[in-house]
Amino acid sequence: MSHIEDLLAIMARLRDPREGCPWDRAQDFTTIAPHTLEEAYEVADAIARKDMADLKDELGDLLFQVVFHARMAEEAGHFRFEDVVQAIVDKLTRRHPHVFGDAKIGSAAEQSEAWEESKAAERAARAQDRPPGALDHVPVTLPAMSRAVKIQRRVSRVGFDWNDPHKVLEKIAEESDEVREELGERDPGRLRHEIGDLLFACVNLARHVDVDPETALRETNLRFERRFRRIESLLAEKQLHPQRVSLEEMETLWRQAKREEKA
Numbered sequence: 001m002s003h004i005e006d007l008l009a010i011m012a013r014l015r016d017p018r019e020g021c022p023w024d025r026a027q028d029f030t031t032i033a034p035h036t037l038e039e040a041y042e043v044a045d046a047i048a049r050k051d052m053a054d055l056k057d058e059l060g061d062l063l064f065q066v067v068f069h070a071r072m073a074e075e076a077g078h079f080r081f082e083d084v085v086q087a088i089v090d091k092l093t094r095r096h097p098h099v100f101g102d103a104k105i106g107s108a109a110e111q112s113e114a115w116e117e118s119k120a121a122e123r124a125a126r127a128q129d130r131p132p133g134a135l136d137h138v139p140v141t142l143p144a145m146s147r148a149v150k151i152q153r154r155v156s157r158v159g160f161d162w163n164d165p166h167k168v169l170e171k172i173a174e175e176s177d178e179v180r181e182e183l184g185e186r187d188p189g190r191l192r193h194e195i196g197d198l199l200f201a202c203v204n205l206a207r208h209v210d211v212d213p214e215t216a217l218r219e220t221n222l223r224f225e226r227r228f229r230r231i232e233s234l235l236a237e238k239q240l241h242p243q244r245v246s247l248e249e250m251e252t253l254w255r256q257a258k259r260e261e262k263a
Contacts, residue, residue: 230257
C-alpha cells in the first residue's frame with residue numbers, strides 16, 4: 001500500500017459513522033474551509049521563515065485538507081480523491097501544450113499569457129446562461145489584497161489598465177488627497193471608502209512593477225516587528241517601558257534599530 005493510500009484509509013476511518021472520530025464525523029465543507037485556509041497560510045509562513053522541516057509538516061497538513069474535502073465529496077456521491085488527481089493532471093497537461101504538445105513558448109512571460117488565455121477559454125466553456133465576463137470566478141474568499149491583484153490582472157487583459165506606472169503614482173496621489181479631504185469630515189463610511197480606493201491603487205502600482213503586494217506587506221510587517229522589538233529591548237536595558245517614554249524618544253530608538261540593520 002502506498003503512503004497516499006495509507007492517508008486515504010486513515011481519512012475513511014476517521015469519518016467512519018460507527019468507529020470514527022466524533023469531531024471528524026461532525027465536519028462538513030463549510031466548517032473545514034477555514035482550516036484549509038489556515039493550513040495554506042502556515043505553509044506560506046514556513047516558506048517565509050525558510051524552515052524546511054516545518055514546511056514538510058505544513059505541506060502534509062495541507063494535503064490532509066485536500067483528502068478531507070475529497071472524502072466528504074465521495075460520501076455525498078460527488079467525486080473521489082482519484083478524480084481530483086485526474087482533474088489536475090488533465091488541467092496541467094492542457095495548460096502546458098509547449099511541454100506536452102507541439103506549441104512553442106519562448107519565455108515565462110509568454111507562458112503566463114498562454115496560461116491566462118487557457119483559463120479564460122475554460123471559463124467561457126463553463127458559462128452557460130450568459131456571456132462570460134472578465135471577472136468571472138474570482139474567489140470572494142481570497143485575501144483582499146490578493147483578490148485586488150487578480151481583479152486588476154483580469155481587467156488589464158481586456159485593455160482597462162494604464163501602461164505606465166507613473167500614471168498609477170498620479171492616481172495614488174489623487175486618492176491620497178481624497179482621503180485627506182475625508183479626514184476633515186470624519187464620516188466613517190466615506191473614510192473607509194477612500195482608504196479602500198487608496199489601497200487598491202497601491203496594489204495596482206505593485207502589480208505594474210512586478211512586486212507581489214502581499215509579499216511586500218508581509219515583509220514590511222516582519223521588518224516593523226523586528227525593529228519595534230529592538231526598541232523594547234533598548235528601553236528594557238534602561239529599565240523603561242514604551243508607555244512611559246515620548247514618541248520622540250521611541251523615534252530616536254527606531255532610527256537606531258534601522259541603522260543597526262543596515263550595518
